[in-house]
Amino acid sequence: xxxxxxxxxxxxxxxxxxxxxxxxxxxxxxxxxxxxxxxxxxxxxxxxxxxxxxxxxxxxxxxxxxxxxxxxxxxxxxxxxxxxxxxxxxxxxxxxxxxxxxxxxxxxxxxxxxxxxxxxxxxxxxxxxxxxxxxxxxxxxxxxxxxxxxx
Numbered sequence: 827x828x829x830x831x832x833x834x835x836x837x838x839x840x841x842x843x844x845x846x847x848x849x850x851x852x853x854x855x856x857x858x859x860x861x862x863x864x865x866x867x868x869x870x871x872x873x874x875x876x877x878x879x880x881x882x883x884x885x886x887x888x889x890x891x892x893x894x895x896x897x898x899x900x901x902x903x904x905x906x907x908x909x910x911x912x913x914x915x916x917x918x919x920x921x922x923x924x925x926x927x928x929x930x931x932x933x934x935x936x937x938x939x940x941x942x943x944x945x946x947x948x949x950x951x952x953x954x955x956x957x958x959x960x961x962x963x964x965x966x967x968x969x970x971x972x973x974x975x976x977x
Contacts, residue, residue, distance in 0.1 A: 830906060833885060837870065837910040840883045841919065844872045847879045848924045855926045861907060861933050861944065865890045865899055870907075904933060904944070911945040920947050 848856060858875040868889035873880040888903050890896050911931055914920070920929050928948035932941035 829887065830909075833888075833903075833906045834910045834913065836883060836885055837907055838914060840870060840872055840881055841910075841914060843881045843883075844879065845919075845922060845924065847881055848874070851879050854924050856924050857926045857929055859929070859931045860941065861931060862936070863888070863900060863903055863933075864936070865896050865903070870903070900935070904942075907933070908944050915945065915947060 844859075856874050860873050860875065860877075862871045862873070863869070864871075865888060868884050868886050869882055870885055870888070871880055871882045885903075888899055890899050928946060930943055931945040933944050934941045
């Protein structure tokens with residue numbers, strides 16, 4: 827099993843632990859799930875919006891010894907988490923009773939005020955915050971402007 831596959835298994839196991847703790851806590855209406863990384867320690871945590879339910883796991887090769895490597899490791903970790911979330915979504919993980927649609931999985935970086943959306947699942951759609959979407963508003967606005975000029 828390669829390193830990325832092992833990481834995805836660890837992340838999925840942590841989400842399973844999170845759901846088990848939700849179930850044991852009788853929490854039945856989660857719509858926001860927060861993911862946090864403590865990269866110097868390699869600690870990944872998942873919690874509900876009120877932090878009533880929180881689980882942690884250490885992914886040792888996400889530990890960062892040199893501060894200049896934090897951005898690179900963070901990017902790798904976030905990509906792994908996103909890939910895992912897509913697999914879990916396809917397996918029906920978020921169809922479980924404790925989750926209330928729409929569901930957002932958000933990454934809260936240390937020191938950042940606003941979380942980054944990793945995955946959103948609604949009643950009729952699923953979206954990802956992907957780099958491919960950057961600049962779409964500008965292109966769409968230009969297209970609509972040209973369309974209006976033609977009429």
